[in-house]
Amino acid sequence: MSAHTDGTGEFPYPETDYQETNRGQFHFSTRAGWMNDVNAPLYYRGVYHLYYQHAPHSLVWDTMHWGHATSTDLVHWEQRPIALDPKIHPGDLWSGGGVVDTENTSGLKAGDHDPIIVYSGTNGVTVFSSLDGGDTFTPYDGGRKVVTPGGTSRDPKVFRDRERWGMVVWSDEGGNGVDFYTSANLLDWTFASRFPADWLFECPNFVRMPIDDGHRWVLHDAGGQYLAGDWDGTAFRTDWTAPQKINQTKTFAGAGYYAALTFENPPDDRVVSMAWQGENRGSIWTGNASFPVEQRLRHTADGLRVTSTPIRELALLHEHSQQWTGLTIANGKQRFPAGRAYELQATIALADTAGFTIRLRPAPEGAAREIVYDGETLDGAPLSPVDGKLRLQLLIDHGQLDVFANDGIVYQSYNVNFGDHPGPTDVELETTGTLVIESLTINQLASIWKH
Template sequence: MSFPYPATDYQEDNRGQFHFSSRGGWMNDVNAPLYYRGVYHLYYQHAPNSLVWDTMHWGHATSTDLVHWQQKPIALDPGVHPGDLWSGGGVVDTGNVAGLKSGDDDPIVVFSGTNGVQIFYSLDGGNTFKTFADGKKVVKPNARTSRDPKVFWDPVAMHWGMVVWSDEGGNGADFYTSENLLDWTFGSRYQADWLFECPDMVRMPFEGGYKWVLSAGSGEYVVGDFDGTTFHPLSRTQQKLNQTDTHAGGGYYAALTFANLPVKDRVVSMAWQGENQGTIWTGNATFPVDQRLKRTPDGPRVVSTPIPEIATLRTSTRTWQDRTLDSASAKQLLEDVKADTYELEATIDGQNVQRFGFRLKTDRQVVYDAEAQALDGAALKPQQGKVRLRLLVDRGQLEVFGNDGEVYQSYNLHCDGLELFVDGTLKLESLTLHELSSIWG
């Protein structure tokens, strides 16, 4: 496979220092994130010789800790692999059910293609891929348009499942099942106007059992049960994984969860952020988050938090505790902070204050409205009278978490400087700022 990338030190002003971006070229949807023998693989939609969307390849990067990523040669190349190499998922065939194994490595099988699903497989640990059956489409939906297959293992039904977006009668997801990853049988269709592109289907622990989460490219999702062929939602009203204006090319789109993780029941997700660009690259990935289901008065909801491996990047830490601040003293608190790559954690008494937040010395503010009980427009009630905020600031990326992931928001913007502001009087229980090192070697 080719490695068509220019030399770079990854130090352009708005290039994220702990968010993955392709060494060069265009990047969009996350594809087939998976783990195999100590290595996390991140594939992605990629136009290596363009700064805008163009003929799709699958880019490839690897990591041993989900934090430090290394660019690899292109994994799927339209000059080698047939079909539209658009978004898709992948799995590790640890049981060799497809019968493709020919050496020591378990086959890594990925799924792509538009208006029908094609299979590609790797016998060298996910670095290079062969085309299965000369590009024959193993799934041929009846819909006019379909794309973005995601494959998952169902441990109850004991077979593989596939979810594919199609427009048959409107937006929705088609479910297929297979015993061997090669032969697929139609199971059912779940139709919903909001369910457009890049579906994901993932099983999550919940109150001693499990539920399934079905999501779309926009991050909208529903929670339900899956009987092996049919998805049964607990509610037809969708929620959002990321509470922003999610759309293709925005600050959050096309998230997928990792397959074959070494820790049982761990769910890790990454998405595409499309509003950032340098002189030789466009687009980046969100920082990985752990996802879990949490009981709320309105039913189970997905909460997202930065993976704990972020702690490996911390180079220095400063903490402020037990401060009562008015507008002037809040503004002075962080005036000597010069970092542009950092993690901030704050616990604030949400009572007796109207409004507070953080200015990033641009046109961007992270605002908690205590009267409306909302964080940048997303509902967030205090917990035991406290509001907990966590910010990841990375030159051209900002990710905001409220109350341990009840709110999760992703943005592309240039962050320069930091200021705490308050309308009224604020009781600061604690504020911790970790400066973070670069992941680029």
């Protein structure tokens, strides 16, 4: 399938069974070519749409398109034709967000489908609309920029605020920060306020996030640094003096976590987030998306924090399971048979131990990957036992590792080149003191590409 004169994108993808070396089996990757930032994730009529920065004819960053994939369950994804193509659509097709205009506030509806409207562009925001359920897009008003922030700007993200729409755009006018705009119709925008922050760099996300029986607003940047506060309809306000991090790893463009966005118009009011993981590559593709996580705010001893946990749809991939209970390990090691794609859940009671090490695919020469708890931190992220126990959840894929602890208060995502470590596909746990594994479950995970 190639470019069409009616505005549909091309489908420049070779045949693949998604079984190439290092290709994730439950982390989405583009069928071929380069992918980076997640763009405009949204839900419409039973289908989740994932758009992303894409160079379909290259294995490195190149002229940006918007790639497109769809899913009915957030787990199994199907590659779609390119959604925004620079041969057809005007402007720099860089990162941005999108919404479903279910009430036709834009007045663009024509036919059965609600308008799906996405935003892109650098140094000014361009609007594109779809009237066929999110497959093909038409530029609004010939590609005219609807807002142009000062300085260098990019990465518009649109959100719903009661009866009005809001937009947040990164710009460096006077230093890093974001400009907020408001609109009644998604097309005509009015400047509302600026939120300056030296730490806030590109790809902003602004989302109303649940906490207890209410909600707060969370503003975060591409690296996952965030503040929680309130939105009064024109401005974001917070009493925080410094940001926290959603993903407690080194986050930068091309790392194992960057440029996350949350799905718009979800059917159940969940906050579901996906990010770009840039350190995975193979013979015909570069980059993948992180496994979707559900996010909410939680009160902790350190204050309000965003928690991230794997979406419940992970259970759709469960195959064979093994479980161990009541194991005591004292100054020793214990191995558990695992596999190449699996979920590990464990509840560990700490006695006199100072810490432990989990080794994934241990080999005679060493470990392919170690996860270390030193009594105070898990791979560098502060983590304290709750009632003397730690709860861990690990997702291990062919080229990815996701670490969750204590119901998502710790969230870490990595690309790991397990292909370079062909040793035993076991899990090894070692401690220099004493701990009790109250329960440890390993669930083998089916490939999302074989459904």
